[in-house]
Amino acid sequence: MTEAGWHLAQYNIARLLAPLDDPLLADFVANLDRINTLGDRSPGFVWRHQDADGTSTGTRVRDDDAIIINFTMWESVEAVFEYAYRSAHVEVFRRRREWFEEMREAYLVLWWVPAGHIPTVEEADARLDYLRAHGPTAHAFTFKQRFPAPE
Numbered sequence: 001m002t003e004a005g006w007h008l009a010q011y012n013i014a015r016l017l018a019p020l021d022d023p024l025l026a027d028f029v030a031n032l033d034r035i036n037t038l039g040d041r042s043p044g045f046v047w048r049h050q051d052a053d054g055t056s057t058g059t060r061v062r063d064d065d066a067i068i069i070n071f072t073m074w075e076s077v078e079a080v081f082e083y084a085y086r087s088a089h090v091e092v093f094r095r096r097r098e099w100f101e102e103m104r105e106a107y108l109v110l111w112w113v114p115a116g117h118i119p120t121v122e123e124a125d126a127r128l129d130y131l132r133a134h135g136p137t138a139h140a141f142t143f144k145q146r147f148p149a150p151e
Helices: 023-040 077-086 089-093 121-134
Strands: 006-015 045-048 067-074 108-114
Touching: 006 077, 006 121, 023 045, 023 089, 067 077, 067 121, 077 089, 108 121
Parallel strands: none
Antiparallel strands: 006 067, 006 108, 045 067
């Protein structure tokens, strides 16, 4: 259920251990369509950033070709949490260390947007920077420290 006219934006980054066409990442790449389709069909899903190929692996941020993004919107924190940690997505998520560097700083950020607004990748990246600089607030937060939708 939509939080009174608001949607939850979710943005995360990951730094690849090798280029996407490297055999090390073959299982990750092979699972992209399946996991993206699962998310698209999950209860509470609203929108997903996509490149022409249907993934977001071609979008570059932070002047680093090894960083890939995931950027979605959901009806609630609970909806994205269910998808991320209680669906078949978790099987791939558990294998992240095989494909991605361990991040020392926050790599995932959540925030509320008015329903119908699609934030840009630049907005999302700025929210992650804000979270890194200020910690969780109503402007940018995490699953561990959640904030309700504005009234």
